[in-house]
Amino acid sequence: MTYTFTNNERLGIKLPLLEQSWNNYTKETQESILAEWETIRGKIPDRIKDLENEINDRQSQLYQEEDFERSCKLNSEISELASIINDLWIWYRTNNHITSKVPY
Template sequence: MATEFVFNERLGIELPLLQMAWEDYAPARQEGILAQWESIRGTIPDRIHDIEQIINTKQDQLGVEENFERSCELNWEIAELASVINDLWLWYRTHQDINLKLHL
């Protein structure tokens, strides 16, 4: 049974779509999944950096924006981008948790 990695539009990365419980995969398959995930995981810090640049630009726009409605929109956009960064960090740490389980 193959494990698919599916592109997540919001996060901008592929995420694993496990077809069964992690423990039910054979150790060799777990290693293959982890290898693929490690490759994807390695892109997360760059993705976060790119989003931080967008946030900085929006904060600069917010600093000079005089239209209240547009200020609210910018604040919402910044909050959404910050949420994406938070979720990316959670996914980034996921591998560490799984890797620790394999080595225990």
């Protein structure tokens, strides 16, 4: 097999890792890749919702936090969670074509 789906710990989903150009895969293999991707892709909104809940939790903590260093840490965590959500939305929109090797 010249492709695989590998777990991306940061995003919390599996991502495709293609070993060759998309057009070099047979139609059957492309369909197999896309079918597996659609299953994974369907879980992205739930993953985003979980991360949004984590952000809301951190924001609640931040509103009550008086320690400056702890506030900075919470802000950093919120920023990272928002970055993950942004990356997940990018992957979510990758629904019809997987065209190159995954950079992760």
